[in-house]
Amino acid sequence: MTAKVDHEERRRQIAEALLRIADTEGLQSASMRAVATEAGVSLRLVQYYFTTKEGLLLDAFARLGTQLQARMERFIAEAGSPPTPRRVVTAILTSILPTDPESRRITRTYTAYYTLVLSDPEVMGKVVQQPELLEGFLAEQLRAAQAAGEIDAGRDAGMAAAGLLAMVNGLGSSVLGGQRNGEAALAILTHHLGELFR
Amino acid sequence: MTAKVDHEERRRQIAEALLRIADTEGLQSASMRAVATEAGVSLRLVQYYFTTKEGLLLDAFARLGTQLQARMERFIAEAGSPPTPRRVVTAILTSILPTDPESRRITRTYTAYYTLVLSDPEVMGKVVQQPELLEGFLAEQLRAAQAAGEIDAGRDAGMAAAGLLAMVNGLGSSVLGGQRNGEAALAILTHHLGELFR
DNA sequence: ACAGGCATGATACGGGTGTACCAGGAGAGC
DNA sequence: GCTCTCCTGGTACACCCGTATCATGCCTGT
Numbered sequence: 001m002t003a004k005v006d007h008e009e010r011r012r013q014i015a016e017a018l019l020r021i022a023d024t025e026g027l028q029s030a031s032m033r034a035v036a037t038e039a040g041v042s043l044r045l046v047q048y049y050f051t052t053k054e055g056l057l058l059d060a061f062a063r064l065g066t067q068l069q070a071r072m073e074r075f076i077a078e079a080g081s082p083p084t085p086r087r088v089v090t091a092i093l094t095s096i097l098p099t100d101p102e103s104r105r106i107t108r109t110y111t112a113y114y115t116l117v118l119s120d121p122e123v124m125g126k127v128v129q130q131p132e133l134l135e136g137f138l139a140e141q142l143r144a145a146q147a148a149g150e151i152d153a154g155r156d157a158g159m160a161a162a163g164l165l166a167m168v169n170g171l172g173s174s175v176l177g178g179q180r181n182g183e184a185a186l187a188i189l190t191h192h193l194g195e196l197f198r
Numbered sequence: 199m200t201a202k203v204d205h206e207e208r209r210r211q212i213a214e215a216l217l218r219i220a221d222t223e224g225l226q227s228a229s230m231r232a233v234a235t236e237a238g239v240s241l242r243l244v245q246y247y248f249t250t251k252e253g254l255l256l257d258a259f260a261r262l263g264t265q266l267q268a269r270m271e272r273f274i275a276e277a278g279s280p281p282t283p284r285r286v287v288t289a290i291l292t293s294i295l296p297t298d299p300e301s302r303r304i305t306r307t308y309t310a311y312y313t314l315v316l317s318d319p320e321v322m323g324k325v326v327q328q329p330e331l332l333e334g335f336l337a338e339q340l341r342a343a344q345a346a347g348e349i350d351a352g353r354d355a356g357m358a359a360a361g362l363l364a365m366v367n368g369l370g371s372s373v374l375g376g377q378r379n380g381e382a383a384l385a386i387l388t389h390h391l392g393e394l395f396r
Numbered sequence: 397a398c399a400g401g402c403a404t405g406a407t408a409c410g411g412g413t414g415t416a417c418c419a420g421g422a423g424a425g426c
Numbered sequence: 427g428c429t430c431t432c433c434t435g436g437t438a439c440a441c442c443c444g445t446a447t448c449a450t451g452c453c454t455g456t
Contacts, residue, residue, distance in 0.1 A: 025317055026317025027317075028226055028317065031443060031444080032445085033442085033443080041404095042406085044405060044406080047445075052445080053445090111312075111313060114375065115309060115310060115312075118224065118306060118309060118310070118375070119223060119224025119310070121376075131375075162369075166366075166371075167361055169364075169367070169368030169371055170366065170368035171360075171368075173364075188360045203432095229412075229413065230413080230414065231413080231414095240435060241436090242436075243433090245416090250415085251414065
């Protein structure tokens with residue numbers, strides 16, 4: 001049963017090659033052959049470790065989600081202490097915004113997958129839907145801020161959380177589309193956070 | 199010089215077939231042959247009227263932009279009289295949100311093009327960038343509302359306009375992604391508009 | 397030492413892609 | 427009436443795609 005090579009390591013190597021291509025050239029350029037070349041392995045190997053292309057796409061997407069979550073947790077950890085609701089919310093939303101190479105890569109690749117899901121709704125069910133969870137967590141943090149008197153108690157936390165998340169998504173799209181740079185987007189986000197917290 | 203057939207009409211027919219496919223199956227399914235079949239013409243005709251595929255893509259995109267603009271103007275006209283800044287802003291943002299079949303179609307197709315631009319930045323320059331114009335117009339309306347006392351004068355109209363537009367984009371993505379329906383998105387938008395206008 | 401199975405390489409197959417080429421019909425100007 | 431230009435159909439070419447097949451190495455348990 002002892003494998004000669006580290007299966008997981010090989011899978012990771014190949015899946016990350018896929019993500020690299022999806023970032024630089026888009027998902028539609030990520031053919032099996034291109035992934036194999038990018039990963040420095042033969043086409044047969046890609047087929048061996050991920051029987052079908054759909055399997056490869058799904059596996060790589062799961063890894064992308066893990067990467068984003070790790071980034072968010074890192075931003076929260078670096079948000080300063082104590083981790084007040086405002087700091088946590090700011091950290092999360094900032095981590096999503098494409099302001100540095102890593103977040104640009106993650107956002108861009110997410111967008112590529114998003115389009116894929118739109119054109120092929122079948123795979124949508126196989127994709128873990130975590131934005132709802134994130135939105136719920138944000139709303140929770142906003143309510144905590146209300147309890148601490150940092151946000152006007154008359155506000156609807158759920159609406160505010162949904163609006164903020166949507167705004168960050170939209171800002172990310174505008175950055176990727178070249179409409180403005182990351183700093184400008186970040187400025188808009190922090191401005192609205194400043195309006196919300198008083 | 200008298201053409202036997204109406205060139206513009208034929209081009210429109212073909213370009214709209216492309217847009218129909220982009221909506222239902224995604225841009226990557228919009229091959230020359232598929233467009234020809236959808237339009238009910240031969241492949242050769244598509245080649246004849248749009249020499250290259252890029253030409254067809256660009257032409258169809260321009261038509262899509264025209265359609266969206268027409269929709270926005272229709273919404274503004276139906277916004278009620280007098281056309282106060284609040285009514286105009288609400289009309290514009292609502293028209294973008296994918297709440298009915300037409301807006302779903304437009305939003306979805308725009309998203310498809312957006313991904314295309316991301317993966318092939320060369321065509322980005324050939325695409326008319328109108329979001330900046332729209333954002334400026336929105337900011338103008340918000341300033342007018344401030345002058346009329348409908349919005350707190352302390353607000354930054356530019357920031358608010360950018361935030362609203364980004365939010366609507368993000369909300370649209372969430373609707374298309376199946377995260378929520380159009381009414382929920384509309385509720386979130388109107389809630390934030392209610393917070394802004396007081 | 398040997399059998400068995402995991403891991404890898406090379407290559408083939410059927411299909412879809414954008415584009416190019418060749419041919420012919422139909423109306424207009426001389 | 428002839429020619430010439432605009433328009434249209436059919437088809438071929440070269441390429442890329444995902445997947446399947448055949449063959450072979452090499453490590454491991456006995």
